[in-house]
Amino acid sequence: MQLPRYIAHRGLSKHAPENTLAAIQAAADAGCEWVELDVQCLGDGTAVIWHDESVDRCSDGQGTLIDMTRDQIRHLDVGSWFSPDFRGERMALLDEALSLISALELGVNLELKINPGHDPVELANTAVHRARQVLPLDRLLVSSFDMNALESARAQDEKLALGLLYEAIPRRWASDAQRLRPVSVHADWTQLDQERLIEIQSAELALLCYTVNDPERFASWWDHGVSGVITDDPALFDSRYQRRTRGDGSRKPR
Ligand code: G3P
Numbered sequence: 001m002q003l004p005r006y007i008a009h010r011g012l013s014k015h016a017p018e019n020t021l022a023a024i025q026a027a028a029d030a031g032c033e034w035v036e037l038d039v040q041c042l043g044d045g046t047a048v049i050w051h052d053e054s055v056d057r058c059s060d061g062q063g064t065l066i067d068m069t070r071d072q073i074r075h076l077d078v079g080s081w082f083s084p085d086f087r088g089e090r091m092a093l094l095d096e097a098l099s100l101i102s103a104l105e106l107g108v109n110l111e112l113k114i115n116p117g118h119d120p121v122e123l124a125n126t127a128v129h130r131a132r133q134v135l136p137l138d139r140l141l142v143s144s145f146d147m148n149a150l151e152s153a154r155a156q157d158e159k160l161a162l163g164l165l166y167e168a169i170p171r172r173w174a175s176d177a178q179r180l181r182p183v184s185v186h187a188d189w190t191q192l193d194q195e196r197l198i199e200i201q202s203a204e205l206a207l208l209c210y211t212v213n214d215p216e217r218f219a220s221w222w223d224h225g226v227s228g229v230i231t232d233d234p235a236l237f238d239s240r241y242q243r244r245t246r247g248d249g250s251r252k253p254r
C-alpha cells in the first residue's frame, strides 16, 4: 500500500470543524488525498465520527457519547463552535463519512477511538465491517492506541492495513507488530526516539507522525525515515494544498 506523505488530521481541521463531513470535503477541495478521522460508538451502537468522550467541546450540547443515541446527536450543531460559517453542521455518522470519502476518492486513516467505558471489540467489528463494504483495501488504514481493538480488526480481515498508534513508541512495539502485522507505526512527533525509528525502519514499516503543524521544527525528522505526517493543514508543508473556497465543487489535479 502506498501511504501518503500528508494526511489531513480530523479532516482539514485547520479550516473546518474537526471530524465533520465539511472537514472531509474541505480536505478534498484543498487537494488532499487522505484524511484521518476518529470513530467511536454511541450508547445505542451507532458508529459516529468524533474525537472526544463528550460533545461538550465541539457542539452546542452537553453529555457523553456513551449516554447518547443517534436521535439525540442529530439535534446537535457541531459547526458553530468553530465558525458561524458552519452553523447547522451535524455530527457525521460513520456511514455518511465513508460514502463521502468513497465519492471523493479519498483514502482514510480510520482511528478506532476507545474512550472510557467503550468496548474496543464492538467498535472494531462495526467500523471495519462498514468500511470494508465501502472502500477498497488500498484506501483504508485502520489505526488505534488500543491493541485489543486492532486485534479484533485483524481477526476480521487478514489483508486489512493496520497502524499501531502510540504516543511515545514503547519498547514492546515489535511484539505488537509481530502479533498484529501492521503496515505502519504512528507516533507523537514530540516524543520521537531515534533508536525506535531505526528499529521501525529495519522492520520496513512506515512511520507516520502526528500532529505535525510546525514544518520547520519537524524538518530534520524526514531524514530519519519518517514517511508521512498527520497534520491539521497540509498546506503548511506544501503550498499546492492551499484551501479552496468552501464547496466550490472543484478538485485540484493530483
Ligand atoms: O491518529 C493520529 C492522531 O489523531 C492521534 O491523536 O488525539 O488527535 O486522535 P488524536
Ligand code: MG
Residues within 6 Å of the ligand: 036, 037, 038, 111
Ligand atoms: Mg485521531
